[in-house]
Amino acid sequence: MDAKLPPGPPLPKPVQAVLLARYWPHFIATCRRRYGKVFTLRMSMVPPMVYLADPADIKEVFAGDPGIFHAGEANSMLKGLLGDSSVLVVDDEVHADRRRLMLAPFKRNAVARQTTTMAEIAAANIATWPVGRDFPVAPRMSQITLEVILRTVIGASDPDRLAALRDVMPRLLRLGPFASLAIASPNLQRRLPWQPIRKRIEEADRLLFAEIADRRSDPGLAERTDVLAMLVRAADDDGRTMTDRELRDQLMTLLVAGHDTTATGLSWALERLTRHPAILDKAVRGAEASAAGDPAGDEYLDAVAKEALRIRPVVFDVGRVLTKPVDLAGYHLPAGVMVVPGIGLVHASAEQYPEPEMFDPDRMVGATLSPTTWLPFGGGNRRCLGATFAMVEMRVVLREILRRVELDTTTAPAERQRVRHVILEPHRGARIRVRAMRDVPVAAGVGKPACPADTA
Template sequence: MNSTGTQVGQAISGPQAVRLPPGVPRIIPKVVQGIAFFAARRQVTEFLARRYGAVFRLEVPVFGRLVVVVDPALAKSVYTSRPDALGAIQPNLSRLLGSGSVFGLEGADHRRRRKLLAQPFHSSNMKHYERIVEEETLREIVNWPESESFATLAPMKRITLNVILRAVFGAEGAEFDELRAIIVPWARLGARLSVLPIPRRTFGRYTPWGRLADWRRKYDAVIDRMIDNAMSDPALTERTDIFALLLCSRYDDGSPMSRRDIRDDLLTLLVAGHETTATTLAWVFERLSRHPAVLAALAAEADTDDTELRHAAIYEVQRTRPVIDFSGRRVRVPEFKLGEWVLPQGYSIIVSISQCHANPDAFSDPDRFDPRRYIDGKPSPFAWIPFGGGTRRCAGAAFAKMEMNVLMRTVLRNLTIETTEAPGEKLQAGGLGFLPKDGGRITVGKLRAPRSFHRASHHPVGARSN
């Protein structure tokens, strides 16, 4: 609340003079601001925050006029605003994922879809998928080299993609292989094109946009075939994969999701879920290999049924190495009050996740890697925001948390990770977020007392070739 008792982040009912926060001078061309922002977003955000304070503005290509928020208190006002006041940032990933993706929906349509997605992604359903995560992790780590440094990012991507194809899509056999062959190149190219303007024409399959469209047509054909097969399955209502749960789900008026919406949202879950989770896990192993005491405590905990420290370590990695460093909204009302500022319709608001995570008022000594801060107390839900916040918070957050927890436990139960005194890996922009520059390299030592597999002979259920 401000001194007059008005909520700091809200739509304004009557006309009020626009009052913009300070920002980059207009004499600096938009294209120059854009190059700086997209090439070195974290450094530029940190520099401008030091210069202008908790909120500032700039103008960049594609996204247009931006107001950047770096303070958790103002982030709260963004995330708790009414959905009709702040909508999805434009453009967003629905350009690539399809108009039926939850990313692009607004108002009542968005609320209905989120309510529908909440059912299959409820935390109570996550137990169904733990076995799949463990199987895929065991299948992957059986091939990890001993006493030899290797990058974990690629193995993490293989695991998380396989998990999503099985747990979310319910894919097996030929469908599994077809989707894998389509999604990997589609996601790789789509990530590169995600912030570029979309041309009116694709100009054929030999252009990047043409290849993307061709892979999308193949994906749609596979999903349509899977829908046909599922609808004729007499055991459909007994299945626990998210694909089946979505097919069986109904809106409040009793209507089902359309085929287009199912295709678009499944693609959203796959693309937004597997790569970001894999990158976070690569950071997990990179960070733990540089903190021996934490790693030793986690290895001891893995042999028990406790999860407190493991969850805390994941939270701290997400805080100190957030893969996605901002979440955005767009002002839909004539004027929106943000703290002492009044923003006009059409402005976009970006909450800097990395800056909120580094806020010293929310996290004492924020540069220190300390999982115990989540055991000794809970941070503000608007200071720790790796999944975003408000009505547009990541729908698959519970699934991602479960997956990271089980994967970590499985690795720590079966392998020893050697520690290193090497400097931490630098951040590198790539794909849908910020990656460890060297791929999250670790060295695996001797096997611990085998609990679930033997390196030479175990072949977990559902094993497939890569």
């Protein structure tokens, strides 16, 4: 084993940090071409990052000892927003216990109970879309997925509190790079330039704690199906339930991780469909079949979502900080290094996907996807708890859109991937044009989610 770290760009650390923040996919893809399937980036304020593009190496990380491969430590810069007990920022037994408490609301049957609400929310939003002119659909997707979270996850029903959450959460989640410094370094929130961030977090906390208090005092708690109610009821083997603060941190995590990411995935799906007329026509037929209860329609809509997440991954990579030295990818990596499975690198590999630059949902129909070759939700014991929820939501929202509007296709160039925090969004907001509206009823029910095996 080579005791040295893998090769990587010799650029100064601040330059590499800027390139990653500004040109994330392009910079990483360039390094992959120049240095191979394993390479090292070095940036200020973070440990050396060893990128992995070989599914065999990624499998070792995902199957490795969680006590050695620390994902929570890699996500620690999110504590300023998510809180110290978020399932995303804790490790070891604390993470395992927290994840067990959170499993029930994201099981397949629990998600299926929410699909009618998802469809109603989507239909109401679609009815307000303009006809005959271009508009960015990403903000509309964000409205839909936020409303889904507020009503199915948090279970908010008080009109005033719902309105307040609709107002504060987008302002909290769409922070610019300067404002985001106060998330990575929470002490900055006490200083004048960043105090508005602190006030937004405090306002969101006030609303979330009010919802928690309502749920605890609800005499019908046992019958409620919203995620918050299920989390309030959840207890570990010793009978311990989550504290209000722990509940708040999980709700904030679900709002941040489950709202913006799904909205962005939906935006990319529409951006891709409107540039591929034959695929769009097939997706419309799939939506109509899905609404009629035909499982083949569900399968094709799932394939569209999977292929969109492959060709335009919302999150380009995931990290694990090593707590002990590890032999990996032909190197002896010391403790303290961050190993980074490259989601976008694997998804763009011709070894895994012939003609990877081609948007082709048919490649996903009936495919058995490996957790190390299709990994938009990460993997191992840290695979996204809400993966099933997100895939079902994407199917339901796509179904309602494709049934309710006639979309124009376009020959405009593909929208670029723009870096915003830790996600990659369409740089023009996924602009679309609605030719006409259709008057159709809300489709009730949904088949079982056709996503890979999920621990949730």
